[in-house]
């Protein structure tokens with residue numbers, strides 16, 4: 525299994541267009557030891573010919589161009605090696621990229637019924653993906669029900685992370701939807717190798733620990749270092765956990781005994797682990813974790 529990190533940042537990216545936090549400011553000034561990052565996006569392949577996307581990030585067009593295996597074959601006018609897209613949530617930074625793939629290319633999208641309804645029933649903009657018959661084939665995925673990603677040999681097991689629906693979903697609408705379908709983590713399996721991708725999780729469910737230990741690699745929510753990170757920055761707002769993200773310093777403790785390769789992804793621009801000179805980065809690395817970056821490449 526070949527895994528390419530096309531983007532490692534949380535919503536907004538790093539730097540974020542309207543942010544002058546100490547990370548974003550110093551990055552722009554060239555005084556930062558660390559890399560800029562686009563919004564979280566993975567690509568996975570078992571044959572380096574067809575690829576599955578995890579997320580459809582708002583930076584997807586640039587991310588596809590940055591990785592030649594995702595370019596169309598020169599022999600065809602219209603072609604894409606992207607065989608399918610797995611959407612773990614309906615958040616803007618996980619799903620907006622679908623709109624960037626609207627150029628009449630047949631697409632297969634795996635999503636829960638709730639995520640599909642939020643995107644296609646409630647948002648007329650997504651009608652752009654219905655301009656032609658069979659333009660997008662939606663395949664429902666359900667928590668705890670494994671399925672094959674077409675004929676790739678990849679098996680995908682989605683699990684609910686108990687996260688909430690995006691803030692733009694009206695209260696009344698939320699009540700109609702199954703909350704277990706709001707945010708998913710996924711286990712990908714191929715020929716005895718397993719990778720977990722949990723880029724949005726406000727806690728570690730005890731059931732996951734055994735599964736994580738059977739993985740070669742665990743990608744986990746690295747959005748915030750501390751629970752009050754944004755409150756400290758802005759003077760008000762929600763805690764990390766209220767936003768659906770377990771702080772990195774707590775995850776390090778919760779997954780201390782996991783022997784898999786451990787990588788934080790979906791890192792907010794305010795998170796001090798982006799700064800490779802910081803104490804927080806050193807603590808994260810000393811605890812056996814890596815911090816994902818754009819262009820990170822793994823083969824398991």
Ligand SMILES: [Zn+2]
Nearest residue numbers: 543545548793
């Ligand atoms: Zn910032």
